[in-house]
Amino acid sequence: MRHAALALSLAALPLLAGQPLSYADGATKLAGYVAHPTAAKGRVPGVVVIHQWMGLTDHERKVSDDLAKLGYVALAADIYGEGVHPANTGEAGKLAGSYKGDRALYRRRIAVAIDALKAQKGVDGSRIAVIGFCFGGTGAIEAARGGLPVKAVVSFHGGLDVPAGFTPGPITAKVLVCHGADDPWVPAKDVAAFQDEMRQVKADYVFVAYANAVHAFTQKEAGNDNSKGAAYNKTAHRRSWQHMQDFFKENL
Numbered sequence: 714m715r716h717a718a719l720a721l722s723l724a725a726l727p728l729l730a731g732q733p734l735s736y737a738d739g740a741t742k743l744a745g746y747v748a749h750p751t752a753a754k755g756r757v758p759g760v761v762v763i764h765q766w767m768g769l770t771d772h773e774r775k776v777s778d779d780l781a782k783l784g785y786v787a788l789a790a791d792i793y794g795e796g797v798h799p800a801n802t803g804e805a806g807k808l809a810g811s812y813k814g815d816r817a818l819y820r821r822r823i824a825v826a827i828d829a830l831k832a833q834k835g836v837d838g839s840r841i842a843v844i845g846f847c848f849g850g851t852g853a854i855e856a857a858r859g860g861l862p863v864k865a866v867v868s869f870h871g872g873l874d875v876p877a878g879f880t881p882g883p884i885t886a887k888v889l890v891c892h893g894a895d896d897p898w899v900p901a902k903d904v905a906a907f908q909d910e911m912r913q914v915k916a917d918y919v920f921v922a923y924a925n926a927v928h929a930f931t932q933k934e935a936g937n938d939n940s941k942g943a944a945y946n947k948t949a950h951r952r953s954w955q956h957m958q959d960f961f962k963e964n965l
Contacts, residue, residue, distance in 0.1 A: 730778045734788065735795075736829035738822055742795040745826065746774045747788045747833060748781035758840035758965040759830045761856075761863075762789045763823065763849030765932070766809035768798050772932060773846070783958065786836045790826035792819070792852065809848040816876060820859040823852055827861060840864055840965045844957065845871060847929060850890075854907075857886040857916070865964040867891065867957050869931050873899055873907040881910045887964045888918035891953035893926035897942045921956055923949035 731748030746769065750757060760780050764773045769791045777787035792812060799805035812819040823843060831838040842865040845853040850871015857866045858881075865887045873890070888911065892899065904920075911918045926949035927942055929935040935943045 731774065731781065731787075731789075734829065736825060738825045743791040743822075743825070744795040745769070745788055745791045745829065746777055747786065747830075748774075748777040749786050749833070749835065750781045750784045753784060753786075753835055756835055756837035757784055757786060758842065758961070759786045759788070759833065759836040759838075760961075761823065761826045761830055761841070761843045762787055763792060763826075763843065763845030763852040764789065765847035765849055765929070766799070766805040767802075768793050768805070768808075772934070773849075776844075776846075785961075786830065786833050788826060788830040788833070790823065792822045792849075813848070813851060813872070813874075814876065816855055816859075819852060820855050820861065823856050823859075824861055827856075827863065838862075842866065842961060842965060844869065846931060847871060854888070854890075857884045857888050858882065860885065865889070865960060867960065869953060870896060870899075870926075870928050873903040875906070875910075881914050884911070884914050884916040884918075887960070888916055889956065889960045890918065890920045891949075891956060892920065892922045893928055893930050893946070893949065894922040894924050895926060895939065896928045898928045919956075919960065921953070923952060925949075 734745040734747040736743050762773050773789040777789045780787035841863045843853045843856040844867040846869045850868035853866040853868045863886050867889045869891045926946040927939045929943040930946040930949040933945045935945050
């Protein structure tokens with residue numbers, strides 16, 4: 714995600730129904746957001762939502778609210794830390810890059826979010842999923858690669874690359890990748906390498922490429938100009954959200 718059009722417009726988003734949630738990774742304070750279904754009976758699955766490179770915004774909070782409406786407890790995770798908000802895409806690129814360059818730290822931030830979600834009332838800790846957007850999509854895949862205690866992960870227009878020296882290992886979580894077929898920021902070699910990795914470790918994965926979609930196709934704030942490399946695509950957004958729901962029904 715490399716274009717200023719991805720900076721989120723908070724005013725354009727609807728009122729939110731969840732609430733802030735403070736948790737921590739050691740001495741690092743994290744400021745998340747949790748949404749609960751209004752009429753859940755018994756324990757329900759939980760979903761961690763990982764933000765794009767601009768950090769936790771109302772985009773991810775709204776996604777968490779939408780998941781709650783579907784019957785899940787959803788936690789919009791804070792990867793960067795309380796009060797850490799990139800001022801522009803340049804800062805966002807450097808910050809996201811620092812986590813992509815330190816996958817152990819990235820996985821740990823996801824792991825503490827999973828723990829915080831499991832601690833929420835009404836969550837079935839044996840049925841946890843992780844989803845993410847762009848930078849967060851990379852994180853969802855890292856949750857699977859790292860063997861975190863999740864049953865399913867979903868990457869929406871996430872990066873598929875791995876650091877140098879990476880050795881594929883077992884993946885037990887079910888994996889869904891929702892990819893823009895024309896995404897210039899995820900080259901064909903990364904797609905091929907990722908699919909080879911999934912085959913090598915015999916992962917149960919689904920890879921869906923949406924026609925005419927580029928990076929950030931779920932985010933209205935990205936505009937509608939595909940030539941910029943990042944743009945909203947209403948059809949891909951709708952289809953990928955439905956694919957996620959079907960995937961969750963099967964695996965959670």
